Amino acid sequence: WGRIEADVADRLNAVRAAGGRVISVGTTSLRLLESATGEDKVIRPFAGDTSIFITPGYRFRAIDGLMTNFHLPKSTLFMLVSALMGRERMQAAYAHAIAQGYRFYSYGDSSLLLP
Known part of the structure; x- marks a missing residue:
């Protein structure tokens, strides 16, 4: 369950309109943002469960x-x-992580993924 308030949605949309990027911190936040966004790529206020499976x-x-x-x-x-x-x-990133001894799970090493 999560919530995106109207002012937060407005700020995120303004970032995009100005040419900035929206970077989610965590997969739960990503799923919440994707659940709140329409096909038109506009983020809207949202409150509820997200059952999106990506x-x-x-x-x-x-x-x-x-x-x-x-x-x-x-x-x-x-x-x-x-x-x-x-x-x-x-798979290549994970092979590197395993070879270098990165830690997995919730308290493991993190990554910044930019497609």
């Missing part, structure tokens, strides 16, 4: 990037980051 092939409407930790490689959250960045690119 897999490769999804067309992002609200966000231009994502900051998130490294999730388990065979998880639904890996599918979400693969939808944003491409499966091959994420």
